[in-house]
Amino acid sequence: xxxxxxxxxxxxxxxxxxxxxxxxxxxxxxxxxxxxxxxxxxxxxxxxxxxxxxxxxxxxxxxxxxxxxxxxxxxxxxxxxxxxxxxxxxxxxxxxxxxxxxxxxxxxxxxxxxxxxxxxxxxxxxxxxxxxxxxxxxxxxxxxxxxxxxxxxxxxxxxxxxxxxxxxxxxxxxxxxxxxxxxxxxxxxxxxxxxxxxxxxxxxxxxxxxxxxxxxxxxxxxxxxxxxxxxxxxxxxxxxxxxxxxxxxxxxxxxxxxxxxxxxxxxxxxxxxxxxxxxxxxxxxxxxxxxxxxxx
Ligand SMILES: NC(=O)c1ccc[n+]([C@@H]2O[C@H](COP(=O)([O-])OP(=O)(O)OC[C@H]3O[C@@H](n4cnc5c(N)ncnc54)[C@H](OP(=O)(O)O)[C@@H]3O)[C@@H](O)[C@H]2O)c1
Numbered sequence: 001x002x003x004x005x006x007x008x009x010x011x012x013x014x015x016x017x018x019x020x021x022x023x024x025x026x027x028x029x030x031x032x033x034x035x036x037x038x039x040x041x042x043x044x045x046x047x048x049x050x051x052x053x054x055x056x057x058x059x060x061x062x063x064x065x066x067x068x069x070x071x072x073x074x075x076x077x078x079x080x081x082x083x084x085x086x087x088x089x090x091x092x093x094x095x096x097x098x099x100x101x102x103x104x105x106x107x108x109x110x111x112x113x114x115x116x117x118x119x120x121x122x123x124x125x126x127x128x129x130x131x132x133x134x135x136x137x138x139x140x141x142x143x144x145x146x147x148x149x150x151x152x153x154x155x156x157x158x159x160x161x162x163x164x165x166x167x168x169x170x171x172x173x174x175x176x177x178x179x180x181x182x183x184x185x186x187x188x189x190x191x192x193x194x195x196x197x198x199x200x201x202x203x204x205x206x207x208x209x210x211x212x213x214x215x216x217x218x219x220x221x222x223x224x225x226x227x228x229x230x231x232x233x234x235x236x237x238x239x240x241x242x243x244x245x246x247x248x249x250x251x252x253x254x255x256x257x258x259x260x261x262x263x264x265x266x267x268x269x270x271x272x273x274x275x276x277x278x279x280x281x282x283x284x285x286x287x288x289x290x291x292x293x294x295x296x
Contacts, residue, residue, distance in 0.1 A: 007244060007269050012050035012075070013043055013262075014195060014255040019053075019060025024211055024296060025201025026257045033063060038259040040067050046266055052166075052193070052253045054114055055079045055099055065104035074103060075110035075164075075193075077146055080118060081127060088123055092130025096139065109141040110164055116145035116156055128160050142191070148289060150179040162190060166253065169194035171203060171224070171242050171276035173288040178281070182248040193251040197243050200255075200290045204235045213294055217287050224280055237268040238276065245273035 016022050018036050021029045031039070043049075051069060053060045054077035061076065076099045078092065085091050100106060111131060113119060119128055134140045144164030147153055153165070165185055167176050173196070176182055185192050198204050202214065207225055214221060228238055243252050256262045286292050 004266075004269060004271075007271070008047045008266065009049065010244065010250065010252055011048045011265075012052050012193065012251045012253045013039070013048055014253045015051055015053045015060045015064060016057045017255050017257055018063050019058030023200050023255070023257070024290075024293070025198075025205060028257055030058075031257060033066065035258055036063050037067055039256060039262055040064075040069070040072075042259060042262055042266075044071065048266075049073050050075065050109075050251060052195075053077070053103075055095065056114055061099055061102040065102045069103060070105055073109040074105060075112065076103070076108060077112045077114035078131065080115040081123070088126040089130040089133065092127065093134065096131075096134055100139075107139060107141070110144060111140050111142075112144040112146045112164060112166055114146055116147060116152065119145075119156055119160060124159075144191070144193075146195075148291070149285075150175050150181055153181060157188070164191045164193055166193040166195060168196040168288065169243060169246075169249065170197050170199050170288075171239060171280050172199065172220070172282050174278075174281045175283060175288075177246070182246070186248050191250045192248055193253055194243055194249050195253040196290065197239050197252055197254050198236075199288070200293075203239050211296075214287065217282075217284070220280065220282060220287075227277060227280065231274070233274065234268060236264055238274070240265065240269055241273045242276045244269070245275045 017026065017031050050073045051064060052075050053064060055061065056077065056079045078095060081088060081091055096111060100108065118124060131143050135143050142163035144162045144166065145156060146166040148168065169176060182192060202210065207221065210221065228235055243249055254265060282288060
């Protein structure tokens with residue numbers, strides 16, 4: 001139980017499902033306030049202390065604030081700045097104040113740039129300074145970026161200093177490991193948070209339930225099913241165990257649609273970690289980047 005509690009402390013609950021109707025595996029739509037309350041209460045008792053949200057996740061911040069999340073460590077994300085913005089530093093400060101007010105907290109453990117490519121445009125430095133000032137004033141603990149591709153990192157990290165990088169990582173998608181980024185980030189003292197461990201639930205679905213779009217990767221997904229079967233491991237355990245096995249990863253952001261999903265997750269974790277085989281890795285963005293999937 002103790003080592004499990006330690007493992008649970010590496011888990012961070014992703015809350016996009018609380019704020020909008022989202023996900024190919026989600027059959028029930030936006031999670032209801034009653035279910036959100038059950039999920040958060042369970043997290044409190046299970047030592048899952050970190051919540052990941054974003055201004056861009058619809059009503060997510062508001063529902064978290066309504067529940068009362070002062071006891072959690074909160075990470076939110078700053079959206080893209082509006083094109084006609086005259087005073088970026090003021091906009092950053094007002095946007096963060098808006099998040100704090102919706103979340104009903106006076107301190108944020110982390111704020112990530114949700115569209116870090118904007119840091120490379122002519123106003124990027126002002127954007128960064130805005131968040132940096134809030135960190136210096138003690139309103140924010142850590143600042144960071146949420147990225148999609150290994151290529152996004154090089155230029156940004158050459159120009160700016162961050163405490164956290166959030167990136168996608170799962171059994172099919174090991175690009176940040178293979179390009180050595182996990183090691184490079186660790187060497188720079190940067191915390192690594194990963195998301196998409198279940199690839200929006202695709203890696204947990206029975207083959208017959210996968211949407212037709214994924215037929216193109218039938219061979220790859222069949223190999224995944226065979227590997228699970230050969231190793232007598234459930235998909236949920238395989239996905240979690242694969243990320244937990246990587247000691248460079250500090251936090252694992254995962255999403256759930258129900259308390260049942262969450263209970264399945266916590267009961268699947270033990271201390272026997274197993275890395276997925278390399279033949280399941282792919283660089284094909286059309287399967288590993290859910291933003292490129294057709295909208296349901
Ligand atoms: N037993 C089960 O069946 C079971 C158990 C657990 C979970 N699940 C399923 O797994 C899902 C969670 O999968 P996961 O943890 O691997 O997370 P995921 O859905 O792959 O990744 C979550 C990330 O996707 C991005 N995102 C948000 N809105 C989006 C949108 N509209 N389009 C594309 N991407 C968007 C967000 O990152 P950015 O904000 O950075 O874009 C978010 O943090 C749950 O919703 C549930 O359906 C099923």
